[in-house]
Amino acid sequence: MKRLAWMSLVLVMAAALALAAGCGPQKGSQPPKITKERMTTTQPEPAPSTAPPAKAATSELLLPTAATSSFLSEQSFVMDWLVLGPFEFKDTDFGGDQQQAATDKEFMPNEGGLDGRQPAPTGTSWKALRFKGDAGIGQVNLDKLYNQIEHAAAYAVAWLDCPRDVKDAKLYVGSDDYLKVWINGKLIHTYKTERRASAADQDVVPGLALKKGLNRVVVKCVDVVLDWDFYFRLTDAAGKPMTVKAKG
Ligand SMILES: [Ca+2]
Ligand SMILES: [Ca+2]
Known part of the structure; x- marks a missing residue:
């Protein structure tokens, strides 16, 4: 029992x-x-980091004063970029020889949120680089970086350290061929009209807001054929250049 x-x-x-x-x-x-x-x-996209990864250099922006020269120098351009690519596509993709639609294809999810921490897809890599302006001051030469391939896209991320809030900066960009630009996650410029050879200052975007501290810039640059590069610089509302000082 x-x-x-x-x-x-x-x-x-x-x-x-x-x-x-x-x-x-x-x-x-x-x-x-x-x-x-x-x-x-x-479901929600992860919030982009507010600080660059350790390998990325930041660029300090010096705002122009009355004494600042209007002449451009290498220091008028952002030359430190964390580049992700190449994302190749076929010459038959996107229809026709202009292939503008490649500009809108998201080769990475949440493009404007790229911050250098996203895993690079197979065949691509993140590279922290200081460009030299091969064809002219300010040129970020992707064609040289990627051995002159054709039909490809790349992303470039920069971190700009601004001394104070600025409400009315101007962006001057040039590209070969197509271009999209995001600042702090917001798409502020698209060029996809037709293939073009690049030069500094082909497009101007006024009324830009920069915040005090680090601002995250994402550039997407698409090449159809031949050269592949872009130029990126900022000025005040009157067009006087900001000076870019590399840090790190
Ligand atoms: Ca090319
Ligand atoms: Ca080209």
Whole structure:
């Protein structure tokens, strides 16, 4: 009799433990918790980091004063970029010889949120580089970097350290061929009209806001054929150049 009582007690305890562990019928009828967790963790895009990765150089912006010269120098251009690429496509993609639609193809998810921390897809890599302006001051030469390939896109990320909030900066860019520019996650310029040879200052975007501290810039540059490069500089509202001082 005593032995039977012990066995009953063990069985009752085992049943209680099974219930507590969620094996009971009441728990099993509830929606699985993991579904909700998956939805909340994968749906929103991760917020881009507010600081550059360790390998990236930042560029300090010096705002122009009355004494600042209007002549351009290498220091008028952003030359430190964290470049991700190349994303190659076929000469038959996007229809026709102009292939403007490549400019709108998202080779990476959340392009404007790129910050150098996203894993590089197979065949591409992040490279922290200081460009030299081969064909002219300010040129960021992607064709040379990627061995003169054709039909390809790349992203370039820069971190600009601004001494104070600026509400009305101007952006001057040039590109061979197509270009998109985001500043702090906001798309502020697209060029995809037709293939072109580049020069500094082909496009001007006024009324730009920069914030005090680090500003994250993403440039997407698309090459159809031949040369592949871009130029990027900032001025005040009157067009006087900001000076870019490399840090790190
Ligand atoms: Ca090329
Ligand atoms: Ca080209």
